Amino acid sequence: MNELTEILNRKELSRNDIIYLLSLEDKASLDSLYKKAYETKVKYVEKKVFFRGIIEFSNICAKNCYYCGIRKDNKKVKRFMMTEAEILEGAKWAYQSGYGSLVLQAGERMDEHFVDLVEKILIDIKRISDNKLGITLSLGEQMPETYRRWFAAGAHRYLLRIETSNIELYRSLHPADHDFNFRFECIRQLRKIGYQVGTGVMIGLPGQTIEHLADDILFMKNNDVDMIGMGPFIPHKDTPLADSLGNFEEKKQSQLELGLKMIAVARLFLKDVNIAATTALQSLNRVGRELGLQAGANIIMPNITDTKYRDAYQLYDNKPCLDENSTICKQCLKNRIATLGETIGYNEWGDSPHFLEKNKC
Numbered sequence: 001m002n003e004l005t006e007i008l009n010r011k012e013l014s015r016n017d018i019i020y021l022l023s024l025e026d027k028a029s030l031d032s033l034y035k036k037a038y039e040t041k042v043k044y045v046e047k048k049v050f051f052r053g054i055i056e057f058s059n060i061c062a063k064n065c066y067y068c069g070i071r072k073d074n075k076k077v078k079r080f081m082m083t084e085a086e087i088l089e090g091a092k093w094a095y096q097s098g099y100g101s102l103v104l105q106a107g108e109r110m111d112e113h114f115v116d117l118v119e120k121i122l123i124d125i126k127r128i129s130d131n132k133l134g135i136t137l138s139l140g141e142q143m144p145e146t147y148r149r150w151f152a153a154g155a156h157r158y159l160l161r162i163e164t165s166n167i168e169l170y171r172s173l174h175p176a177d178h179d180f181n182f183r184f185e186c187i188r189q190l191r192k193i194g195y196q197v198g199t200g201v202m203i204g205l206p207g208q209t210i211e212h213l214a215d216d217i218l219f220m221k222n223n224d225v226d227m228i229g230m231g232p233f234i235p236h237k238d239t240p241l242a243d244s245l246g247n248f249e250e251k252k253q254s255q256l257e258l259g260l261k262m263i264a265v266a267r268l269f270l271k272d273v274n275i276a277a278t279t280a281l282q283s284l285n286r287v288g289r290e291l292g293l294q295a296g297a298n299i300i301m302p303n304i305t306d307t308k309y310r311d312a313y314q315l316y317d318n319k320p321c322l323d324e325n326s327t328i329c330k331q332c333l334k335n336r337i338a339t340l341g342e343t344i345g346y347n348e349w350g351d352s353p354h355f356l357e358k359n360k361c
């Protein structure tokens with residue numbers, strides 16, 4: 001048996017095994033990795049994709065992450081906040097289209113007006129969907145009391161990427177007042193309150209090594225996450241990291257590949273968690289999300305934001321589907337998933353089996 005086969009057949013991967021797998025480059029080895037990850041996915045989370053319709057409802061952000069296109073100091077962005085009626089319209093569309101759940105994402109704001117508004121929107125979404133639509137929030141760092149209120153109002157999952165589990169690398173990507181430890185503490189609080197917790201990282205960041213990425217996978221396991229949302233870093237032209245990877249055109253393929261390897265290794269190592277094939281993969285390759293599903297992911301987050309706002313919510317350059325409305329996206333995804341031989345879990349929450357197992361009475 002060669003070394004790769006031996007590693008892929010191990011029950012538990014070590015840190016060195018993870019580093020070995022993330023370093024693979026030749027096509028035959030990568031195919032073996034993806035195949036094994038796919039088998040693991042089928043065994044633990046079925047051959048079924050769940051949709052989370054994502055509404056990116058505001059690009060107003062109080063923070064200044066160096067990588068992000070909607071950071072506060074990017075004065076070129078026209079700021080927007082959708083009205084409650086527009087958000088509810090999107091939620092209604094998701095519900096009627098059989099999307100079992102919704103993700104509400106926005107720039108980070110801790111002010112009282114915003115906290116109250118989100119609480120009200122959550123209550124209203126639950127009401128118009130007869131309590132059936134599952135709601136995931138991705139609204140950054142908040143006070144524990146805010147997380148509690150939003151949980152009580154109906155949100156039951158929360159995505160908060162740690163971005164990188166390496167504190168020095170984190171510091172190189174954020175201004176000094178963006179605190180890694182506070183972000184980490186937020187993840188702990190979310191779990192304590194009862195949310196299904198998702199985290200993740202950006203992949204292929206300037207200064208990031210394969211060892212950092214291996215440690216990110218260990219971080220997710222050690223923190224017992226239920227969901228993973230991670231994707232390749234894609235520079236945005238109006239940010240301090242615009243040129244940090246040199247000529248990005250030349251890097252696209254390797255960024256995509258690294259993203260897929262991370263999904264595959266995360267699937268092998270964490271097994272029964274939900275893993276998203278993120279939009280950043282699709283930005284690098286038209287069928288990037290489908291490649292993600294084939295590498296072990298089982299969640300897709302179709303953008304259902306009103307197209308008139310999409311241009312202003314660009315966290316990175318060349319975000320796809322800026323002008324395709326939700327109905328076109330739904331049809332296009334449905335066809336592509338059918339060609340992969342997978343089904344779509346319509347009208348289901350598609351909770352993380354890992355979370356359900358932990359909370360079994």
Ligand code: SAH
Pocket residue numbers: 067068069105106107108138139140141159160161163201202231232233234235236280315316317
């Ligand atoms: N403000 C919230 C949610 C919106 S940002 C928060 O920060 O948690 C959602 C995610 O977009 C971030 O966690 C980050 O991982 C990702 N992101 C931002 N800029 C990016 C870039 N240039 N390339 C890839 N992902 C990026």
Ligand code: SF4
Pocket residue numbers: 061062063064065068069070071072106107108140315
């Ligand atoms: Fe704001 Fe999130 Fe972008 Fe950071 S990553 S600038 S918190 S939207």
